[in-house]
Amino acid sequence: MSTRVGVSGAEAGVVVRTEIRVFRAAGRLVLGWRTIVFLLVLFGAWELYVDLGGADSLILPPPHQIAQSLYDDRSLLWSNFLVTAREIVSGILVAAVAGLALAVSLHLSRTLRRALYPLLVASQAIPVVLVAPLLVLWLGFGFAPKLIVIAIVCFFPIVVTTLDGLAAVDPDLVKLMRTFDASRAATFRHVELPAALPGLFTGMKIASVFAPIGAVFAEQAGSNKGLGYVFQQAIPQLLTARAYAAVFILAAFAIALFALLTLAERLLLPWAYEPRGDNRA
Amino acid sequence: MPAKGANIQARARAVEAPAQEPRSPEGPNGVRIRSVDRVFVTRRGEVAALAGMSLDAAPGEIVAVVGPSGCGKSTLLELICGLQEPDGGTVEADPAALMPQRDLLLPWLDATDNAALALRAHGTPREQAREAARPWLERFGLAGFERSRPAELSGGMRQRVAFLRTLLAGKPVLALDEPFAALDALTRLEMQGWLGSLLAREPRTVVLVTHDVEEAVVLADRVVVMSPRPGRTVAELAVGLSRPRHRTDPEVVALRERALEALGIPR
Numbered sequence: 232m233s234t235r236v237g238v239s240g241a242e243a244g245v246v247v248r249t250e251i252r253v254f255r256a257a258g259r260l261v262l263g264w265r266t267i268v269f270l271l272v273l274f275g276a277w278e279l280y281v282d283l284g285g286a287d288s289l290i291l292p293p294p295h296q297i298a299q300s301l302y303d304d305r306s307l308l309w310s311n312f313l314v315t316a317r318e319i320v321s322g323i324l325v326a327a328v329a330g331l332a333l334a335v336s337l338h339l340s341r342t343l344r345r346a347l348y349p350l351l352v353a354s355q356a357i358p359v360v361l362v363a364p365l366l367v368l369w370l371g372f373g374f375a376p377k378l379i380v381i382a383i384v385c386f387f388p389i390v391v392t393t394l395d396g397l398a399a400v401d402p403d404l405v406k407l408m409r410t411f412d413a414s415r416a417a418t419f420r421h422v423e424l425p426a427a428l429p430g431l432f433t434g435m436k437i438a439s440v441f442a443p444i445g446a447v448f449a450e451q452a453g454s455n456k457g458l459g460y461v462f463q464q465a466i467p468q469l470l471t472a473r474a475y476a477a478v479f480i481l482a483a484f485a486i487a488l489f490a491l492l493t494l495a496e497r498l499l500l501p502w503a504y505e506p507r508g509d510n511r512a
Numbered sequence: 513m514p515a516k517g518a519n520i521q522a523r524a525r526a527v528e529a530p531a532q533e534p535r536s537p538e539g540p541n542g543v544r545i546r547s548v549d550r551v552f553v554t555r556r557g558e559v560a561a562l563a564g565m566s567l568d569a570a571p572g573e574i575v576a577v578v579g580p581s582g583c584g585k586s587t588l589l590e591l592i593c594g595l596q597e598p599d600g601g602t603v604e605a606d607p608a609a610l611m612p613q614r615d616l617l618l619p620w621l622d623a624t625d626n627a628a629l630a631l632r633a634h635g636t637p638r639e640q641a642r643e644a645a646r647p648w649l650e651r652f653g654l655a656g657f658e659r660s661r662p663a664e665l666s667g668g669m670r671q672r673v674a675f676l677r678t679l680l681a682g683k684p685v686l687a688l689d690e691p692f693a694a695l696d697a698l699t700r701l702e703m704q705g706w707l708g709s710l711l712a713r714e715p716r717t718v719v720l721v722t723h724d725v726e727e728a729v730v731l732a733d734r735v736v737v738m739s740p741r742p743g744r745t746v747a748e749l750a751v752g753l754s755r756p757r758h759r760t761d762p763e764v765v766a767l768r769e770r771a772l773e774a775l776g777i778p779r
Contacts, residue, residue: 406590410610
């Protein structure tokens with residue numbers, strides 16, 4: 232009995248330690264000391280460059296003006312950030328669901344794959360700037376056209392990485408399932424789908440970096456709120472520092488999203504980070 | 513000989529469907545392979561993997577198949593498992609489950625779920641499948657590792673989980689494809705002893721493909737020696753020694769030498 236308790240105690244210790252390690256790893260992604268040092272050097276050089284007359288501060292505002300704007304315009308920036316953040320997160324989620332569904336369809340049907348894959352690639356060559364005004368025309372100034380633009384931008388990497396994950400399943404494993412009399416559906420559920428989840432996460436991480444760009448384009452095409460709107464209004468008013476502040480917030484949000492997805496992946500799919508023992512033969 | 517179209521059709525079907533079930537009418541028949549040909553079409557032309565290969569395994573018999581690399585041993589097992597259809601000759605076999613060379617455990621499942629995979633594949637609910645696998649894990653020396661994922665297991669343990677997974681598929685025939693080839697020499701010896709005692713307690717019809725002649729003689733009732741590609745039987749040795757056997761027993765050594773000779777390796 233006591234051994235039993237001892238074992239589960241040790242197991243609990245391992246779990247807690249693993250989680251601490253995971254959180255630290257994600258934390259390092261957000262703000263490692265090397266990143267901070269690098270940023271300080273970068274901002275210092277930037278400040279010097281502008282102060283010494285390298286560029287007009289209306290074209291390139293020095294970091295201290297951006298910081299000033301971040302503080303002065305904090306309520307304006309914050310309320311518009313919430314709008315954009317909601318668009319980005321919803322867009323990535325919609326793209327993840329639709330991307331997973333399409334990747335699965337393409338994986339299961341060779342006909343669909345042959346027919347749609349080239350079109351999928353071609354769809355990425357269409358500039359979002361071109362499509363965004365059309366969506367505004369159809370769907371108005373609200374949330375929907377932004378969601379669609381962001382989802383379009385995020386869709387492609389998610390489909391490709393998920394499809395690769397599905398295709399990378401060892402064919403011997405599929406054979407093994409067949410000798411177990413597994414149906415196509417059972418093989419998909421127990422073997423292929425779980426194997427594709429790391430690919431889905433990779434796609435979402437890539438998407439989290441593209442999504443803010445999509446959001447800015449969509450908001451510029453027609454809206455009265457959001458960081459893209461703030462950006463668009465600030466430039467003609469010569470409030471360049473405010474525009475840079477908006478960009479700064481978007482960049483910080485992209486890092487946070489990326490780190491959050493990395494953390495979620497490590498907690499939900501810990502096996503994807505373990506050394507694979509079965510590939511030695 | 514049936515039209516080639518029929519074969520292609522059968523193979524195309526097999527890609528989507530589970531392995532083809534018994535080509536044997538009823539009752540345990542073991543494995544009967546009669547002058548089977550198997551040809552693969554590659555970009556550089558046709559490659560004959562098997563030509564006139566015959567092999568029998570009576571119910572409950574352990575048959576080891578040894579041969580040089582690339583002699584079609586794995587093709588033979590896939591034929592037995594119904595994963596491929598022969599281009600000529602006949603394959604009759606009781607339902608067979610495959611144990612691949614690499615353990616191919618699913619990295620996201622723990623040892624219990626991996627062992628119970630075949631049950632889950634049939635739609636057994638998860639808890640019920642785990643319940644069924646649990647006593648076996650203990651019998652397989654995996655007590656305390658029920659919840660460990662493959663990455664946390666040693667090579668020998670992973671191979672035992674993989675073997676248990678094949679065993680729990682509940683098929684009368686086990687097709688083992690070089691089950692210990694990926695293990696280090698010491699673990700391999702240990703696992704050979706383990707498999708020998710396991711099969712003594714849990715008799716199954718076994719076709720064991722191996723490149724290790726000693727392993728074949730220690731474990732099998734009969735050793736079939738194959739020629740280089742295209743593979744066919746060139747010699748059959750009845751082992752007929754009592755168990756447990758040891759690899760240093762003079763009879764074992766003598767049989768090993770005879771098998772090596774049949775493989776064309778001089779003393």
